[in-house]
Amino acid sequence: MAGALDGIRVLDLSRILAAPTCTQLLGDLGAEVWKIENPGTDGDDTRKWGPPFVHDPDGARTDLSAYFMCANRNKLSVGVDISTSEGQATIHALAAQADVVIENFKPGGLDKYGLDHASLLAAHPHLIYCSVSGYGQTGPNRAKPGYDLMAQGYGGIMSLTGEPDGRPMKVGVGIADVMCGMYATVGILAALRHRDRTGEGQHIDVALVDSQIAWLINEGVAHLTTGKERKRQGNEHATIVPYQTFETADGHVLVAVGNDSQYARFCEYLGRPDLAEDPRFSTNPARIENRGKLLKILEGLMAERDSADVLAGLEARKVPVGPVHTLGQVFTSDQVAARDMKIKMARDDVAGGAVTLIGNPLKLSKTPVTYRHPPPHFGEDTEAVLEWLKQQG
Incomplete structure (x- = not known):
């Protein structure tokens, strides 16, 4: 052909x-x-x-x-x-x-x-x-x-x-x-x-x-829109929370909460539905404003769980989640x-x-x-x- x-x-x-x-x-x-x-x-x-x-x-x-x-x-x-x-x-x-x-x-x-x-x-x-x-x-x-x-x-x-x-x-x-x-x-x-x-x-x-x-896409246009310098966020997202790596009991996983309903299901998995109802965290703009307080809680809860449990639990709840692969794991994956x-x-x-x-x-x-x-x-x-x-x- x-x-x-x-x-x-x-x-x-x-x-x-x-x-x-x-x-x-x-x-x-x-x-x-x-x-x-x-x-x-x-x-x-x-x-x-x-x-x-x-x-x-x-x-x-x-x-x-x-x-x-x-x-x-x-x-x-x-x-x-x-x-x-x-x-x-x-x-x-x-x-x-x-x-x-x-x-x-x-x-x-x-x-x-x-x-x-x-x-x-x-x-x-x-x-x-x-x-x-x-x-x-x-x-x-x-x-x-x-x-x-x-x-x-x-x-x-x-x-x-x-x-x-x-x-x-x-x-x-x-x-x-x-x-x-x-x-x-x-x-x-x-x-x-x-x-x-x-x-x-x-x-x-x-x-x-x-x-x-x-x-530079969204970060570049964000600077052009505000005139302010953008800051490094590590593995966090500048405008979405939580959207980052989390340390687990045996490694790391990625969680990408794209909307408030996904966030509510994430909190339900963690056994903390109250975190989705708390006005400090219930919407994405609120989570951005209170990023530090929320992540301190979430990171503690995630660190108690094994990666496999997090992956299975969040996938079952249709919350975007994924592994952090080494290259060896990438190229041997199905x-x-x-x-x-x-x-x-x-x-x-x-x-x-x-x-x-x-x-x-x-x-x-x-x-x-x-x-x-x-x-x-x-x-x-x-x-x-x-x-x-x-x-x-």
Whole structure:
């Protein structure tokens, strides 16, 4: 079954995480992705970001780090030195056959090679050219390097993450990179739709910091509405109580009370229906105002119960509740198995004959995602892609 993007070719000049996340998603949806890697650096920087690494059948370390593999399946690795005239000619030839070009160099970094968006779009006006950078192609910070950590700091999410009396905290994964990659994907799909109608390509400018600011969502708009700084809440919610982790006698659980009727059922489970009738706690605005007093009571009651009892008791009462899983528990869960969120892709040249990866969450009924190419070794597809290019004339 053909993918939704079957026939679309993507010339991927990117590395690290944000743009590679985008191109992996395009590849999963059926696009052919040519990942251009620099022979002088042995490819994408993340090939060396480990351990852990995959090993070959003899136990030797390969260039497939876990970090690299997380964002580079369904791609063909092509070694090209873009600093040479020969390499630049190769990129232009590939661009002539491509639908999409994506890069994450510093703004202006490709100008000296004649591979910037203005040059490639002038030569190949059908292209969708997507530039991913830290701060965007304009603005006073455009020349600064962009890393996920800097985006999380500059864009404000760290000021909202962590315990109220603790230091600002980054999210545990490169979420600014990942979300930037998602926005880039949406932009590319929209631009392809525009080209379908008009035949016209265009340039897409997407920045880590812009993307991170965009998903400040309710907290960002709350600040804009009040003019006041928002405070870190730890695992509590700024505008809903109780909506947080609770410590139990043997671990932790999550409780997300979304309305007053759920709160009443929560109190009934705890054996304290009076807490739902007390005017200090009976409505969510009142619970926000008296958060400290209420949570002191609730935390004491929850600490007396085992996690399994809390989960079963609240589920029976239709109060939103859930476990706090380790990654081991996540990937061995029956839900992950049912949703194909852990996949294996065969590679004869690695120990065990396959690599294990996280599946794609998109479930399309007519054009499902496919897993066609495992994460490639550096340059393993160079000869095949360049031979195909030669045949195109």
